[in-house]
Amino acid sequence: MNRRFFIRRAGAAGSLLLLPAWTAAAERLAAGEPIALARKKRLADAALNAAVKRGATYADVRIGRYLSQSISTRETKVDGVTNDESRGAGVRVIADGAWGFMATDRLTEDSIARAAAEAVAIAKANARLQDEPVVLAPQAGVGETAWCTPIRINPFAVPLQEKVEHLLAANRAALGAGASFINTQLYQINEQKYFASTDGSYIDQDIHRLWPTFTVTATDPKTGRFDTRNALSSPMGRGYEYLGADPAGKRPGVTVRYFESYDLAEDAVLAAQQAREKLAAKRVVAGQYDLVLDPTHLGLTIHESVGHATELDRVLGYEANYAGTSFATLDKWKSKEFRYGSPIVNFFADRTEAGTLGAVGYDDEGVPAKRWPLVKNGILVDYQKTRDQAHIVGQRAGDGCSFAQSWNAVQFQRMPNVSLQPGAEPLTPADMIKGVERGIYIVGRGSYSIDQQRYNFQFGGQLFYEIKNGEIVGMLRDVAYQSNTQEFWNSCAAICDRRDYMHFGSFFDGKGQPSQVSAVSHGSATARFNKVNVLNTGRKI
Amino acid sequence: MSLLTESEARAILQKTLSFSKADECQVSLTGVRAGNLRFARNTVSTSGGSDTLSLAVTASLGRKSGAATINEFDDASLERAVHAAEELARLSPENPEFMPQVGPQTYLEPKAYFDATANLTQEDRVRWAAASIGHCKERKLTAAGYLSDSARFSALANSKGLFGYQRRTDLDFSITTRTDDGTGSGYAVADYNDASRLDAGGVTAIAARKALQSREARAIEPGKYTVILEPSAGVTLVNLMLGAMNARLTDEGRSFLSKPGGASRLGEKIVDERVNLWTDPLNAELPGNKWGQDGRAQRRTDWIQGGVVKNVGYTRFWAKKKGLDENAAPSPGFGRSIMGGTDTSLDDLVKSVKRGVLVTRLWYIRAVDPQTLLYTGLTRDGTFFVENGEIKFPVKNFRFNESPVIMLNNLEALGRPQRVENSLIPPMVLRDFTFSSLSDAV
Structure with missing residues (x-):
């Protein structure tokens, strides 16, 4: 069953007095009930029994209730509020050595058993194309268990009126500080998902994610120029408390950076001022610079050049037709000496860090969450794997990297959090900048592009500050840097210590055909990269 | 059911x-x-x-x-x-x-x-x-x-x-x-x-x-090259330009069609006069939909004619605000775009090129600067060096930084349109296409 209630372009300037009525109605109409645990177990058993009866050698079922709410505003009005509730079940089986999958939105024992039977029939049809049977790494059943994101305030329990006013207040603040336009969004996700498999697992999880974000635009009618500055928030696996503007959760610096807590209105004001500053900023001179990259920026570089490159399904060619393959091939891993980065570079994969988008108790094939190294002292040591890939690299377990965006999509290998370990020596961003003779300090995510094997990339950012002889001397514009993954990470000369470690997030990471989105965090501290090629992206048309 | x-x-x-x-x-x-x-x-x-x-x-x-x-x-x-x-x-x-x-x-x-x-x-x-x-x-x-x-x-x-x-x-x-x-x-x-x-x-x-054919690709220096973009390579850049032809953004001063003083480039020639872009639900090769998102009937709309911006897309609200007849103003739906071409085959286009690069596909295309519609991305899955009208050898892939507006001003020749990704796009020969670096990706 899918239900959606929404208000489109329904805002009104200054009509705050009207908000309580319509927001209350929207909430009441959107409110559904969780699926009872006993019912989920009954349905799961119906699916698993039907699959086995039809000849499946393995089966799992995911029964889900997925809630999402997005609030969108521009300037002084609400652009739209959308509440989605989607519930149903997806059954995945192995029969005749091949995978099959079928989903149903009818949560009855008959319907789910029928879906299981259809999944077996599809598997058997697919087996005709298959030379070798699927080899599934063993996973001991964990019995009946539960896990939930450790949040303090459930965003879905916060009155819509309060959330709308939170966004509109930020908009007012930005307009008052010189923004020409501001578009603000708040995305909230709650996955109530129940996994069961023929291994003997019955896992009930309640997972939360949210992302407050905006784009501020400053225009200059005289010159016809415009520029933007996006929010420096991160999407998080946290509750509404992330928006609490707790002073302890932010760090002062060249610009304010938000770690465990976000101040939307403060960031919107800064964005309005900085968008104006960008309009008047000096154009960068192309050439080689030492780059000092803030975690709000570096997270995306990690995501593209390390996160996707170490996905084993890409390495093996499963994504060749769309997202591509990877330069981090099996021979490089087997050599145990492929230098991915300089010796201070350590990347770890993780599904356990609190507050992150990738944190779960178990993945979508019943594997417990864990943390493991991908790059150790600069050397490639491992990949991200699902259960059916583990045997290819001589391992006997999945990594907990299986994910499907909803009950109606088949699960496949998705990125866990992939993070850069902070430096061992005490070092702050301010100290790091002091050591740079000719460089650029980059904050925030901007334009990004990387090739299909993850060698050549180009990244922009939100804020670019010129560093001369250890000092920030002003803002630059038209900046993008280009490099090659291995060259770039080997040019990593310093990483700030744990005090500067924070999480960047990607809320809508696309992969697969048909495309599915997932959400993932990347932790890092500010890092320095020597002699990177910077281009000037200014053009005239 | x-x-x-x-x-x-x-x-x-x-x-x-x-x-x-x-x-x-x-x-x-x-x-x-x-x-x-x-x-x-x-x-x-x-x-x-x-x-x-x-x-x-x-x-x-x-x-x-x-x-x-x-x-x-x-x-x-x-x-x-x-x-x-x-x-x-x-x-x-x-x-x-x-x-x-x-x-x-x-x-x-x-x-x-x-x-x-x-x-x-x-x-x-x-x-x-x-x-x-x-x-x-x-x-x-x-x-x-x-x-x-x-x-x-x-x-x-x-x-x-x-x-x-x-x-x-x-x-x-x-x-x-x-x-x-x-x-x-x-x-x-x-x-x-x-x-x-x-x-x-x-x-x-x-x-x-x-x-x-693309095995053992050779590296050639990045720089400005004449390119032959196959339809599967050119389609995304053309559609990104069409998608950005939005009336409200233009009027608000935040579009590549905005001009100093609040004016717009509507009615101005922005690309080569051989460039014609339109949408037409009745095209037999690319049948469209009867209505767009707002229920208005879809009609043939010329967006660029003879290189001149003929229309930008209006929501009904923005058309009314601007004093236009909402039923006459073009709808903002830009899917299923059609770019006119000639009868020349891709092979004959290649024959006409003295020195250039044939591109099969462009990939991971992302906006760099909305003011100039500058995009970056990479070639992929078949990139070849052409000399004196012949494919000479495969070359390593390139990263490009280019604006479709600049690219369509540098038009040399158009070929026969082909349906690709729900658009009808001709192969294009374009001079001075900017390849900014090499990629080792295959």
Whole structure:
């Protein structure tokens, strides 16, 4: 069953007095009930029994209730509020050595058993194309268990009126500080998902994610120029408390950076001022610079050049037709000496860090969450794997990297959090900048592009500050840097210590055909990269 | 179950409207039956299907609106959905950008529905995948491909007497073939409304030839080159430019069409005079939809004619605000774009180039600067050096930084348009295309 209630372009300037009525109605109409645990177990058993009866050698079922709410505003009005509730079940089986999958939105024992039977029939049809049977790494059943994101305030329990006013207040603040336009969004996700498999697992999880974000635009009618500055928030696996503007959760610096807590209105004001500053900023001179990259920026570089490159399904060619393959091939891993980065570079994969988008108790094939190294002292040591890939690299377990965006999509290998370990020596961003003779300090995510094997990339950012002889001397514009993954990470000369470690997030990471989105965090501290090629992206048309 | 006939759809819509007490009520009904099969490493990886039917109600009271969607169709559920939308509308604040619903429209009749596609089975998908994989295995190549098909209908009705019903089918096939040693890669893509036109083996043969030809690519210096962009390479940049031709953004001073002092480039020549871009729901090779998002009838619209910006897309609200007739203002839907060309084949275009680079596909294209429409991305799956009209050798892939506006000003020649990614785009010869660095990716 899918239900959606929404208000489109329904805002009104200054009509705050009207908000309580319509927001209350929207909430009441959107409110559904969780699926009872006993019912989920009954349905799961119906699916698993039907699959086995039809000849499946393995089966799992995911029964889900997925809630999402997005609030969108521009300037002084609400652009739209959308509440989605989607519930149903997806059954995945192995029969005749091949995978099959079928989903149903009818949560009855008959319907789910029928879906299981259809999944077996599809598997058997697919087996005709298959030379070798699927080899599934063993996973001991964990019995009946539960896990939930450790949040303090459930965003879905916060009155819509309060959330709308939170966004509109930020908009007012930005307009008052010189923004020409501001578009603000708040995305909230709650996955109530129940996994069961023929291994003997019955896992009930309640997972939360949210992302407050905006784009501020400053225009200059005289010159016809415009520029933007996006929010420096991160999407998080946290509750509404992330928006609490707790002073302890932010760090002062060249610009304010938000770690465990976000101040939307403060960031919107800064964005309005900085968008104006960008309009008047000096154009960068192309050439080689030492780059000092803030975690709000570096997270995306990690995501593209390390996160996707170490996905084993890409390495093996499963994504060749769309997202591509990877330069981090099996021979490089087997050599145990492929230098991915300089010796201070350590990347770890993780599904356990609190507050992150990738944190779960178990993945979508019943594997417990864990943390493991991908790059150790600069050397490639491992990949991200699902259960059916583990045997290819001589391992006997999945990594907990299986994910499907909803009950109606088949699960496949998705990125866990992939993070850069902070430096061992005490070092702050301010100290790091002091050591740079000719460089650029980059904050925030901007334009990004990387090739299909993850060698050549180009990244922009939100804020670019010129560093001369250890000092920030002003803002630059038209900046993008280009490099090659291995060259770039080997040019990593310093990483700030744990005090500067924070999480960047990607809320809508696309992969697969048909495309599915997932959400993932990347932790890092500010890092320095020597002699990177910077281009000037200014053009005239 | 999901593909209702016109009379079945009309009955549900009218029943739903009969429950409404709002000033205006609009109901839409959409059903989709879709299937897909994905393969890689010369074997199937995932496949699945879906069959969905959903109804959306929008109710308006004065300038206040609310909406609800459901996928249950008994009378009680329909009535509940109408009441939910009305209750939301009643309690909503007034919308300063409210527009009354459109009245009856005269819709064109694109022919986009084909039984051959609507009746596809899993066996058909497996057969196509087997043909593709078989072709590759014979040549020691590895295939990764994706086949997806859908049959859908949509119907629309409102309390002002509007009614519309349309059906369409779509089929998309794409294939990447790689040599076993990983030094060559080729790509081909095809999309149709009529599945009987798909020759999966033939499409695979193009990708296979490119994979074999692209082995042992040589590195040549990045810089400005004359390029021959195949339709599969040029399509995204052209569509990104069309998608950015938005009236409101232009008027607000935040578009590549905005000019100093608040003026716009509408009516100005911005690209070579041989560039013509339009949309046309009745194009037989690329049948469109009867209506766009707001229910207005889709008509042929010229966006760029003789290099001059003829139209920018208006929402109904923005057209009214600007004093335009909303029914005459072009709708902002830019899908299924058509770019005019010539009768020259791709091979003959290549023959006309003295020194240049033939590009099969551009990839990971992202905006760098919306002010100039500067984009970056990379070549992929078949990039070749051309000299004196002949393909001489494969070259390593490049990163580009280029604006479609600059690119279409540097036009040398156009070829015969080809349907690709739901657009009709000609191969293009363009001088001074900016390749900014080399990529080792194959």
